Amino acid sequence: MTKRKKKKLTPEEKTQKKFSNKIRDTFKNMGFEYIRSMNIHPVFGGQRGEFDSIFIHENIILLIEDTITQDVKHHLKGKHVFFEQVQQHKKELLSWLNKTFPDKMSNLQKYDDARYYIFFIYVHKTPIEKETQNIYEYIHFVNEYSLEYFARTAKCIKKTAMNEIFKFLKINLSDVGSPSSSQSGDSIETAVILPEGSSGFPPGIKVVNFLISANSLMSCSYVLRKESWEDNSELYQRLLINDKIQSMRDFLIKNKKTFINNIIVSLPDDVTFHRKSPDGVKITIKKNELSTIENLVMEIPNKINTIGIIDGQHRVFAHYYDKTDNEKEKIISRLRKDRHLLATGLVYPKTMRSADRVKFESELFLQINSTQKKPDTALLQEIEALKDPYSSIGIARKVLRKLNERSPFLNLFQIYSFEKNKIKTPSITKWGLSDLVEINNDKETLFKYWNKTDKLLLLESIPSEHFDVLFNEYLEYCAISISTFFKAVKENYRDDWTMESDSILISVTPITGFLIGFRKSLEKYKKVQDFSFYKTKLSQLSDIEFKPKKFPYISSHWHHFADQITEQCWN
Numbered sequence: 001m002t003k004r005k006k007k008k009l010t011p012e013e014k015t016q017k018k019f020s021n022k023i024r025d026t027f028k029n030m031g032f033e034y035i036r037s038m039n040i041h042p043v044f045g046g047q048r049g050e051f052d053s054i055f056i057h058e059n060i061i062l063l064i065e066d067t068i069t070q071d072v073k074h075h076l077k078g079k080h081v082f083f084e085q086v087q088q089h090k091k092e093l094l095s096w097l098n099k100t101f102p103d104k105m106s107n108l109q110k111y112d113d114a115r116y117y118i119f120f121i122y123v124h125k126t127p128i129e130k131e132t133q134n135i136y137e138y139i140h141f142v143n144e145y146s147l148e149y150f151a152r153t154a155k156c157i158k159k160t161a162m163n164e165i166f167k168f169l170k171i172n173l174s175d176v177g178s179p180s181s182s183q184s185g186d187s188i189e190t191a192v193i194l195p196e197g198s199s200g201f202p203p204g205i206k207v208v209n210f211l212i213s214a215n216s217l218m219s220c221s222y223v224l225r226k227e228s229w230e231d232n233s234e235l236y237q238r239l240l241i242n243d244k245i246q247s248m249r250d251f252l253i254k255n256k257k258t259f260i261n262n263i264i265v266s267l268p269d270d271v272t273f274h275r276k277s278p279d280g281v282k283i284t285i286k287k288n289e290l291s292t293i294e295n296l297v298m299e300i301p302n303k304i305n306t307i308g309i310i311d312g313q314h315r316v317f318a319h320y321y322d323k324t325d326n327e328k329e330k331i332i333s334r335l336r337k338d339r340h341l342l343a344t345g346l347v348y349p350k351t352m353r354s355a356d357r358v359k360f361e362s363e364l365f366l367q368i369n370s371t372q373k374k375p376d377t378a379l380l381q382e383i384e385a386l387k388d389p390y391s392s393i394g395i396a397r398k399v400l401r402k403l404n405e406r407s408p409f410l411n412l413f414q415i416y417s418f419e420k421n422k423i424k425t426p427s428i429t430k431w432g433l434s435d436l437v438e439i440n441n442d443k444e445t446l447f448k449y450w451n452k453t454d455k456l457l458l459l460e461s462i463p464s465e466h467f468d469v470l471f472n473e474y475l476e477y478c479a480i481s482i483s484t485f486f487k488a489v490k491e492n493y494r495d496d497w498t499m500e501s502d503s504i505l506i507s508v509t510p511i512t513g514f515l516i517g518f519r520k521s522l523e524k525y526k527k528v529q530d531f532s533f534y535k536t537k538l539s540q541l542s543d544i545e546f547k548p549k550k551f552p553y554i555s556s557h558w559h560h561f562a563d564q565i566t567e568q569c570w571n
Contacts, residue, residue, distance in 0.1 A: 015125075016068050019144075020052065023066050023123055026151040027055040031159035031321070032062065035097075035104050042096050044089040049082030054097070056104075057162065058177045059111045061097075066123040073132060076122065080136055083120050087138065090118060111178070119169050123147055127411035140169060145416050149239070152418070156242045159321035160218050167222060167305050174303075192295055202360070204349035208267065210298060211340040214319035217263070218336075220300065221307045221316065224358065239418075240317060248318035253331050258339040263312035264368065266361060267345040270306075272299045307345075310361045311368045316341065355389050390458075395475070396433035400425055402479035408490045408497065409483070412506060421499055427508050431558060432515030437478045444523040446478050481528050485518050488534035496546045505546040509553055513561030517569070520562060524570045537569045 009017065028034050032055035041050050055062040069075045086093055091113055098105045123142045133141050154161040192209040201207060274282040274297040285296060300307065309316060319336040322329040348357050388394050404413045414422035439447050439458050457470055496503035504510065545551060553561040
């Protein structure tokens with residue numbers, strides 16, 4: 001018999017296969033059951049389609065579409081038509097799964113139809129603007145960098161990383177499995193309370209020392225990791241380091257002892273404290289009544305995303321869940337329940353703003369880790385922004401993230417440390433953006449020329465609810481104004497506006513120079529202009545080539561470049 005030749009894949013097919021395999025391996029590492037569904041075309045509501053892959057855990061069903069296509073808007077519209085019908089025919093979907101994949105489905109516990117939760121996940125290599133994503137509210141979008149985060153986390157802490165997906169999809173622990181399987185929470189009999197007078201912490205912040213199992217802590221915890229999928233700037237910790245996790249896991253297996261240094265955590269608002277009366281009746285104590293050092297019973301709700309790990313994530317996640325036939329897992333499975341970790345918890349007053357909580361935590365994190373590996377400049381800027389979110393650096397970091405979500409900078413900035421061939425941001429933030437976006441009505445800033453009647457409220461020292469709304473409007477105004485200016489830059493240098501060319505236009509020095517030049521235009525014209533104006537004016541920029549060795553300004557000479565823009569375009 002002649003051996004059948006293996007089909008030679010095109011470069012595009014190789015890229016797609018690698019992308020799809022990464023998704024499969026990520027979810028399998030997390031403990032999901034993988035169902036191979038490619039090239040099977042079910043019909044729901046008269047609409048024929050396919051799922052690139054399906055993953056199931058208990059009653060959670062993930063329907064995955066993955067693509068490397070450049071024409072992502074057209075592709076997404078087509079999938080949306082199919083997904084809509086699937087969404088409306090849940091019972092038929094469940095019946096089709098059981099009929100088509102009986103070997104896989106028989107391994108899973110059966111639930112009532114109403115108990116199944118179905119999620120549509122669109123994993124894309126080509127960036128998709130937020131405006132487009134918002135059209136399809138029911139679809140969960142995962143870009144290649146969020147996928148990389150999930151992949152690294154799953155490779156590091158295996159099945160425990162499933163909680164990251166639950167958090168991403170906003171799934172509660174009570175939603176997973178049978179309703180009776182979810183516990184009400186942990187009751188910790190001995191919690192030592194230190195009021196602020198005894199801890200020296202700011203007014204209203206209580207300190208609680210207690211013991212908790214790694215099992216309980218992992219199921220309810222979250223970590224504000226800078227490299228995560230979360231779309232906000234209130235993130236300050238590093239990714240989990242696999243070697244560090246494995247080293248600590250080996251220590252646990254060898255010594256079978258708990259770690260003796262405290263895990264630092266923030267406790268949820270709905271944590272409760274009780275005293276026991278002589279007759280055994282629980283007496284609830286209000287948090288603002290905790291004014292002396294005493295032992296109390298503490299109850300923590302059993303929910304995902306409630307206990308924030310400020311310091312000690314590696315010690316906690318060294319207890320991660322692995323495959324049951326793994327020899328190390330057999331030992332760790334006992335330790336994660338029997339051995340308890342020492343924890344110091346922070347209880348915040350309910351009136352304390354989220355931003356102020358994160359600011360306090362980031363300062364504490366930096367203080368604890370000051371003798372360890374020095375954080376990089378970008379991380380230090382993030383923490384500086386958290387310490388003072390309304391500072392020029394704090395605003396610049398937030399605006400930069402918004403710029404990264406829209407044209408012409410869509411996905412061009414290095415937000416994650418593991419991103420390659422992206423624009424590094426620290427110098428752009430400090431020297432290009434911060435002076436431009438500062439909330440200052442005297443300097444030549446975007447704030448000065450923002451036509452908002454009540455904008456001066458942002459100069460008040462005490463933020464309010466309206467302050468937050470106004471602040472977010474200002475961030476959006478900055479992002480739109482800067483994007484408009486750079487669309488004109490791109491229009492004048494279209495051949496140079498690509499990461500694939502040998503042009504250096506999309507790099508730190510030119511972009512910083514253009515930002516400073518934009519700020520100088522405000523000083524000249526006393527207002528923000530439109531796209532046509534900037535396009536015409538920037539066309540007068542002569543004798544500039546954005547080729548290596550031909551661009552005359554090197555390294556930090558962005559001010560010299562801005563002077564040339566001013567001289568040739570604004571005069």
